Amino acid sequence: MKRNLLLFFLFVLPFGQPEQITWKTLSDVKFEKQWDKKEGMYVLYPSFGESVKKMAGKEVQISGYVIPVDYNENFYVLSAFPYSACFFCGGAGPESVISLKFKDKSERFKTDTKLEVKGRLELNSSDIYEMNYILRDVEKVH
Numbered sequence: 001m002k003r004n005l006l007l008f009f010l011f012v013l014p015f016g017q018p019e020q021i022t023w024k025t026l027s028d029v030k031f032e033k034q035w036d037k038k039e040g041m042y043v044l045y046p047s048f049g050e051s052v053k054k055m056a057g058k059e060v061q062i063s064g065y066v067i068p069v070d071y072n073e074n075f076y077v078l079s080a081f082p083y084s085a086c087f088f089c090g091g092a093g094p095e096s097v098i099s100l101k102f103k104d105k106s107e108r109f110k111t112d113t114k115l116e117v118k119g120r121l122e123l124n125s126s127d128i129y130e131m132n133y134i135l136r137d138v139e140k141v142h
Helices: 001-017
Strands: 029-036 043-047 059-070 075-079 097-102 114-123 133-140
Touching: 059 097, 097 114
Parallel strands: 097 133
Antiparallel strands: 029 043, 059 075, 059 114, 075 097, 114 133
């Protein structure tokens, strides 16, 4: 009985929990400017580091500040920084934001709401109309 309980805590429980990540972890990325003919401007394309690539497709958990992009479309971004210092308005880089794709689209969030979320991490290096980091099947943790 004790052996089975020990095996449960060592092997079963860790697989059901999302991996806690930080914004520092997500900073393992380099960007290269490339000309985009369609948009007629230079665009930053990411090259993800190994530590970030290892997390692709995994369930992760992270906290940050909510930035509503489009309330009607339930399009939110989680930022390492509050709105006044975020990627869009401040001087932060594109590695400091994650697009949130919520499971439950009924809840609404205000700008700069501090939120901890979990979801499946997707890396985006080609679609310039999306963030470089996308969290799918997002659920609020706190």
